[in-house]
Amino acid sequence: MFRALLNPILLKLAAIGWTITISIGCFWPSSHLPDLSHNRDKYLHAVIFFLFAILWRMAGWSVTRVVAVGLLYAGAIELVQALIPEIHRSGDWLDFVVDAIGLVIGLPLSNRILRLTKLQEV
Structure with missing residues (x-):
């Protein structure tokens, strides 16, 4: 059962689905979102890009890619949020920094997962 979840096509679909989910969440008008004050927003950004790194590595992308x-992608999200007032979001470069931290934390874990599942050489 577990091996079936490691199907390359399913992993790519999961990575694509997650990326689409990030876009929806980041471009949804803020007036329709729950309160994410007290730095919970920053934790959410880190987790989002932590999972982005793991899923795309599992889907076969290189660390560099x-x-x-x-x-x-993280930079584009912040630019769009800053430049399109209709979505009532604000671009925050600290969000970009936290997204990068999430990526950096996710990569070693993804490499470990790849070694354990022997999906590919890392």
């Missing part, structure tokens, strides 16, 4: 695309 995960970092490059992850940082570009």
Whole structure:
């Protein structure tokens, strides 16, 4: 059963689904969101990109690609939030920094998972 979950197609679909979920969450108008004050927002950003790193590594992306695309994606999210007032969000470069931290924390764990499951050489 566990081995079936490691199917490369399912892993890519999970990574794509997670990336779409991030976009929906980050571009949803803020007036429809729960209160994320008291720095809970920063923890959420770290977890989001921690999972982004793990899922895309499991889907077969290299560390370099995960970092490059992850940082570009995180930066683009903050730019869109800053430049489109209709979504009532604000770009926050500290969010970008926390996203990067989530990526950096997720990569060693993803490498460990890959070694344990022997999906690919890391």
